[in-house]
Amino acid sequence: MRNILNLLVTFLVFWCGSHYFNSYISISDTKTLILATVLMFVISIIYGLLLTVSMLSIVVGIGCLTTPLLVVASLVLTPIKLWLLDKYLTGFEIHGFWTYVILTIILSIFTVKVKSKKD
Numbered sequence: 001m002r003n004i005l006n007l008l009v010t011f012l013v014f015w016c017g018s019h020y021f022n023s024y025i026s027i028s029d030t031k032t033l034i035l036a037t038v039l040m041f042v043i044s045i046i047y048g049l050l051l052t053v054s055m056l057s058i059v060v061g062i063g064c065l066t067t068p069l070l071v072v073a074s075l076v077l078t079p080i081k082l083w084l085l086d087k088y089l090t091g092f093e094i095h096g097f098w099t100y101v102i103l104t105i106i107l108s109i110f111t112v113k114v115k116s117k118k119d
Contacts, residue, residue, distance in 0.1 A: 006044070007037060007038075007041050009110045009111065010040050010041065010107065011033070011034070011037040013106055013107055014027060014033055014036055014037060015027075017103065018033065023095070024094070024095050024096060024099040025099065025103075026091075026094075026095070027092055027093075028090075028091030029091060032089065032090075032092055036085050036089055036092050039081075039084075039085060039089065040085070043077075043084070044077075044081075047073075051067070051070050054067045054070050055067055078103075078104045078107050078108065079100050082094060082100055082104070
């Protein structure tokens with residue numbers, strides 16, 4: 001459920017950005033909008049799997065090297081995802097450094113997190 005909400009939030013952020021701030025975010029059509037949203041979602045899932053495998057590989061001794069790198073990468077993961085979309089997805093363009101920063105902040109604020117229960 002959390003993943004579906006994050007997918008919808010990403011879609012709405014991209015749609016609002018391209019609709020109301022089209023001089024900063026250019027998305028050519030609805031197909032590109034949906035594809036960009038799905039790609040952001042897939043990259044997040046792949047990152048989550050990599051982090052899980054890295055944590056499990058601590059027992060073997062490899063994870064102590066990869067886990068800190070993945071944790072540091074998580075700090076810049078959203079800008080990297082946005083840059084990859086801008087670079088490789090035709091019809092999806094982000095103009096300016098500050099647009100990356102603002103989109104990263106907005107996506108971070110509206111991302112749904114799981115609240116842990118304390119016993």
